[in-house]
Amino acid sequence: MRKIAKTRIDDVLRALASHYDLYVPVEGATTRTSDVTLWQEGLVNASRFRLYEEGLPLYWRTNTGLSPKDLFFPQTEKMYTAVSQNKTVEIYEEPADAKPIILFGVRSCDMASIDCMDRVFLQKGYEDTYYRNRRQRTHIFALGCSTHEDACFCTSMDIDPQAAPAADVQISDLGDAFGFTPQSAKGQQTLAYIDGFLSDAYAATPLPTDPMLINVPLAGVTEKLETMFDHPLWDELSPRCIGCGACTFLCPTCYCFDINHKSPAHTHIVKQRSWDSCMFIDYTCMAGGHNPRPSKTERVRNRFLDKLLYNRQRHGRVFCVGCGRCVAKCPVSLEIATVIQKIQAAEVNP
Amino acid sequence: MFVHKIPTAHIHDPQNTSAGLGNSTAQGYFAANGQPVPAGPNPLLPQRGVIAKIKTETSDTKTFSITGFDGAKPFTPLPGQLGMLSLPAYGEAMFSVTSQDQTHIDMTIKAVGALTNALHEIEEGQECGIRGPYGNGFPLDFCRGKDLTFIAGGIGLAPVRSLIKYCLDNRADFGKLTIVYGARTSDDLVFKEDLFENWPEAENKNLHLTIDREEEAWPGHVGFVPSYVEELALPPTVAIVCGPPIMIKFTLANLEKMGFLPNEVITTMEMRMKCGIGKCGRCNIGSCFVCLDGPVFTLEQLNAMPAEY
Amino acid sequence: MNENVIQVSGKSEISQIMREIARDLLQQKTVSLVIGWEKGILPNKSAPAFITQSHDTDKLVFDEYCYHNLTKYLLQRKGSGLKTAIFVKGCDSRSLVGLVQDNQVPREDICIIGISCPGLMEERNTVIPAKKCETCYTSIPVEYDFLIDCPDTKTGDDEPGGSFAHRELSKVENMTLDQRDTYWQTMFQGCIRCYACRNVCPVCSCKECCFDLTSPDWVGKGNNTSDNSFYHLVRAMHVAGRCVSCGECERVCPINLPVMLLNSKLSLSIEELFDEPPASMNLDDTATLSQFKPEDPEEFM
Numbered sequence: 001m002r003k004i005a006k007t008r009i010d011d012v013l014r015a016l017a018s019h020y021d022l023y024v025p026v027e028g029a030t031t032r033t034s035d036v037t038l039w040q041e042g043l044v045n046a047s048r049f050r051l052y053e054e055g056l057p058l059y060w061r062t063n064t065g066l067s068p069k070d071l072f073f074p075q076t077e078k079m080y081t082a083v084s085q086n087k088t089v090e091i092y093e094e095p096a097d098a099k100p101i102i103l104f105g106v107r108s109c110d111m112a113s114i115d116c117m118d119r120v121f122l123q124k125g126y127e128d129t130y131y132r133n134r135r136q137r138t139h140i141f142a143l144g145c146s147t148h149e150d151a152c153f154c155t156s157m158d159i160d161p162q163a164a165p166a167a168d169v170q171i172s173d174l175g176d177a178f179g180f181t182p183q184s185a186k187g188q189q190t191l192a193y194i195d196g197f198l199s200d201a202y203a204a205t206p207l208p209t210d211p212m213l214i215n216v217p218l219a220g221v222t223e224k225l226e227t228m229f230d231h232p233l234w235d236e237l238s239p240r241c242i243g244c245g246a247c248t249f250l251c252p253t254c255y256c257f258d259i260n261h262k263s264p265a266h267t268h269i270v271k272q273r274s275w276d277s278c279m280f281i282d283y284t285c286m287a288g289g290h291n292p293r294p295s296k297t298e299r300v301r302n303r304f305l306d307k308l309l310y311n312r313q314r315h316g317r318v319f320c321v322g323c324g325r326c327v328a329k330c331p332v333s334l335e336i337a338t339v340i341q342k343i344q345a346a347e348v349n350p
Numbered sequence: 351m352f353v354h355k356i357p358t359a360h361i362h363d364p365q366n367t368s369a370g371l372g373n374s375t376a377q378g379y380f381a382a383n384g385q386p387v388p389a390g391p392n393p394l395l396p397q398r399g400v401i402a403k404i405k406t407e408t409s410d411t412k413t414f415s416i417t418g419f420d421g422a423k424p425f426t427p428l429p430g431q432l433g434m435l436s437l438p439a440y441g442e443a444m445f446s447v448t449s450q451d452q453t454h455i456d457m458t459i460k461a462v463g464a465l466t467n468a469l470h471e472i473e474e475g476q477e478c479g480i481r482g483p484y485g486n487g488f489p490l491d492f493c494r495g496k497d498l499t500f501i502a503g504g505i506g507l508a509p510v511r512s513l514i515k516y517c518l519d520n521r522a523d524f525g526k527l528t529i530v531y532g533a534r535t536s537d538d539l540v541f542k543e544d545l546f547e548n549w550p551e552a553e554n555k556n557l558h559l560t561i562d563r564e565e566e567a568w569p570g571h572v573g574f575v576p577s578y579v580e581e582l583a584l585p586p587t588v589a590i591v592c593g594p595p596i597m598i599k600f601t602l603a604n605l606e607k608m609g610f611l612p613n614e615v616i617t618t619m620e621m622r623m624k625c626g627i628g629k630c631g632r633c634n635i636g637s638c639f640v641c642l643d644g645p646v647f648t649l650e651q652l653n654a655m656p657a658e659y
Numbered sequence: 660m661n662e663n664v665i666q667v668s669g670k671s672e673i674s675q676i677m678r679e680i681a682r683d684l685l686q687q688k689t690v691s692l693v694i695g696w697e698k699g700i701l702p703n704k705s706a707p708a709f710i711t712q713s714h715d716t717d718k719l720v721f722d723e724y725c726y727h728n729l730t731k732y733l734l735q736r737k738g739s740g741l742k743t744a745i746f747v748k749g750c751d752s753r754s755l756v757g758l759v760q761d762n763q764v765p766r767e768d769i770c771i772i773g774i775s776c777p778g779l780m781e782e783r784n785t786v787i788p789a790k791k792c793e794t795c796y797t798s799i800p801v802e803y804d805f806l807i808d809c810p811d812t813k814t815g816d817d818e819p820g821g822s823f824a825h826r827e828l829s830k831v832e833n834m835t836l837d838q839r840d841t842y843w844q845t846m847f848q849g850c851i852r853c854y855a856c857r858n859v860c861p862v863c864s865c866k867e868c869c870f871d872l873t874s875p876d877w878v879g880k881g882n883n884t885s886d887n888s889f890y891h892l893v894r895a896m897h898v899a900g901r902c903v904s905c906g907e908c909e910r911v912c913p914i915n916l917p918v919m920l921l922n923s924k925l926s927l928s929i930e931e932l933f934d935e936p937p938a939s940m941n942l943d944d945t946a947t948l949s950q951f952k953p954e955d956p957e958e959f960m
Contacts, residue, residue, distance in 0.1 A: 028915065045849070045915035065914065075851065076882040080395055082438035082479065089438060089477035091398055125642055126627040129392040150701050214700060229656045239735060240707050244855035246913045256631030259442060259624045260880040269438040274881045276632070282871050284632050286622045287443070287463030290595065292659045310637035331859050331911035332727060333699040333706035341700065464874050
């Protein structure tokens with residue numbers, strides 16, 4: 001392991017930024033009221049990954065308020081342009097960007113979510129071109145957690161907050177320093193750019209992570225859910241849901257999208273895809289008006305069965321990484337940790 | 351009671367048989383059925399097509415013949431497979447391909463929403479976006495050598511017709527063909543040329559037509575499709591059923607009563623779709639994506655899936 | 660003294676009284692559902708609770724994390740003719756009055772159990788009052804059938820519409836035009852359009868929302884500053900004159916946007932223009948924008 005003092009982290013970031021599009025976790029506005037200066041500087045009120053610029057307030061404490069999924073799967077993404085005039089339709093593909101990207105400081109939970117996204121977008125029949133273009137040129141520096149939010153529960157999902165084996169480089173929190181360990185050839189390559197700033201960290205031990213407040217073991221949940229499609233639990237849970245998309249948009253493993261278009265001029269159509277939410281009423285509503293999931297009960301049931309059962313059947317893993325974002329932000333606390341507890345407590349007839 | 355035991359084989363993983371992660375550009379894309387997808391390296395990018403011919407089927411249904419911009423067929427679907435048709439200013443939607451020739455694929459479309467209404471306004475020669483084929487299609491190998499019963503209602507004949515045509519084009523490969531088709535009125539019967547000219551000529555077939563309510567000039571049967579099926583006392587064969595949800599529901603129930611086997615009753619599902627390639631999430635029934643793992647399912651498979659469609 | 664007013668000596672006693680009232684109402688079949696709060700998965704989380712069995716009433720709690728304005732849930736019972744008991748804080752009671760005024764909820768179907776509110780806390784281990792309490796105009800419910808009267812009530816503001824809202828707004832109003840433009844653009848650009856602010860709003864009572872329509876699709880599905888701005892401006896206009904400053908929209912925003920600023924601006928403008936009291940303070944009033952008076956200002960006509 002090689003290390004650098006936390007106070008000198010900007011040296012490393014500056015060096016990486018000269019070779020890569022470097023994305024770093026940036027603080028959201030911390031004031032409770034609308035802090036005018038922060039807003040004027042274009043900072044939104046949630047910590048998130050942003051393109052590195054000198055002087056940005058970096059956020060190192062825990063995982064970011066918004067997950068890094070939008071770097072591979074932007075909330076709204078241009079797909080192609082169509083020019084439609086009289087009877088003609090011409091279609092122009094978006095040129096793909098080629099600059100390599102570094103995603104710096106991804107937590108273990110979010111790294112696991114990237115694995116989920118990979119399974120969806122790169123496997124099962126088709127590769128998604130847009131996702132692949134971004135994913136393939138991205139090098140990921142994972143950062144181990146020495147502390148956590150109240151809402152964190154990655155350990156319940158069998159994720160080690162200190163280790164993300166799928167990342168190219170693992171960064172460890174050594175207290176006053178960050179330690180770097182390459183985990184892939186790509187990682188080795190990127191570290192070469194900053195090696196001059198690093199010194200050897202002999203026998204350094206990362207700070208341990210405090211035990212988490214939420215403990216919702218998954219054992220048996222998927223199997224139990226196989227028989228719970230018609231269980232009264234869903235009627236019991238769904239009245240609380242307000243049907244917004246906060247959970248799905250914050251969730252780092254939610255991948256549903258809509259394909260739509262905007263027309264800056266009537267003849268000039270930009271086809272784009274944008275995040276969609278299975279909690280929205282119109283999500284499954286067909287042109288003729290039929291809706292296979294017409295009420296909140298079906299929608300709530302589908303979301304949790306999808307996370308905990310369907311994705312395991314389809315993609316081989318449960319699509320929850322314990323990042324805690326829905327726990328922290330669901331307006332009515334109908335979040336996955338609570339739901340797992342309810343599933344475990346539910347009585348099922350054999 | 352729902353018992354979630356979706357057979358593993360039911361969720362297709364074509365990567366077991368085709369290109370794996372990372373080298374798909376070299377080998378081409380593969381749809382769920384293992385068929386190569388010639389839509390180019392970006393499966394969501396439509397190719398430029400031309401709606402060369404438009405035929406009015408009923409007062410609200412037209413058949414569109416689509417060819418590629420270069421005059422070649424946009425893609426070659428199997429019977430029952432789907433294509434994504436777009437008019438960029440209005441949107442994109444999934445339709446089943448009802449038939450094809452050397453240079454065209456045909457889609458039969460009822461005017462129900464923004465895109466389909468716009469399609470009904472356009473003229474021949476209009477260009478469009480087209481991508482596909484998607485979905486699994488009908489199980490041809492399973493049907494080969496057997497007697498087949500086709501049961502369709504309204505616009506539901508569209509997907510079924512692709513298989514009927516395939517059977518007629520390869521007549522020796524299939525046994526007796528029985529077709530039961532109904533619509534609300536005689537005007538609503540689609541593919542009239544097939545119903546009244548082509549199919550009656552075919553060998554070893556039975557063709558039964560019905561409409562929901564009496565009409566002056568209608569010489570044929572009057573009544574709903576599910577009860578007509580029962581009246582006809584059809585002997586159990588492989589059955590292909592497609593139509594409005596309510597018609598499917600009652601027909602399937604009747605077929606089961608009549609001794610048709612759940613693994614021999616085949617139907618096609620319809621869900622809202624956006625991507626067609628099993629990514630966008632909305633067409634799921636349980637852990638199956640209709641666009642990729644369907645739209646064709648046997649009754650046995652449906653019985654093992656959550657009843658949410 | 661009204662027998663339906665139950666005095667408690669401190670806020671720690673509120674939960675116990677809640678349970679007793681709820682149990683009686685369910686046991687006597689006066690109502691078939693009680694909507695209140697229960698404890699969530701974390702100490703600083705409480706959550707809406709739907710209680711139908713008297714033996715479940717022990718779940719009910721009231722603590723400093725019971726932010727949720729439960730009155731929106733009454734719309735789920737709309738048209739059912741079933742009786743519902745609901746717990747309301749001062750701010751919540753105003754939106755309930757609004758729903759009754761809008762004919763969304765028949766007053767006689769609702770048993771309102773008011774709690775004179777001791778104030779909510781922003782987060783665990785702090786003494787910072789919740790932001791929504793800053794715009795509070797009445798800690799004592801304006802309408803109730805039962806009142807749990809707690810002596811420690813706190814009202815955030817001393818004037819209608821709120822001096823807090825005035826302060827917040829003046830920050831924006833004191834900006835130059837360019838600064839203000841950047842301010843709003845940045846805020847709208849940051850919005851992720853999860854619609855939590857709309858869905859939680861107790862006076863957003865349309866059965867089908869214009870933003871959910873697919874044809875015509877008034878607002879694009881794509882996330883961009885233009886569509887996002889359109890959404891926020893229309894949302895604020897649609898609740899103008901009915902917004903009770905309960906602060907739910909701003910509380911639930913997952914990225915902490917100050918979404919209530921627009922609502923505050925409209926509330927203050929309406930008060931200035933029409934010289935009416937704040938919305939939904941009294942069941943017998945008619946909402947300002949639902950009535951016409953000859954002396955109404957008409958420079959916009």
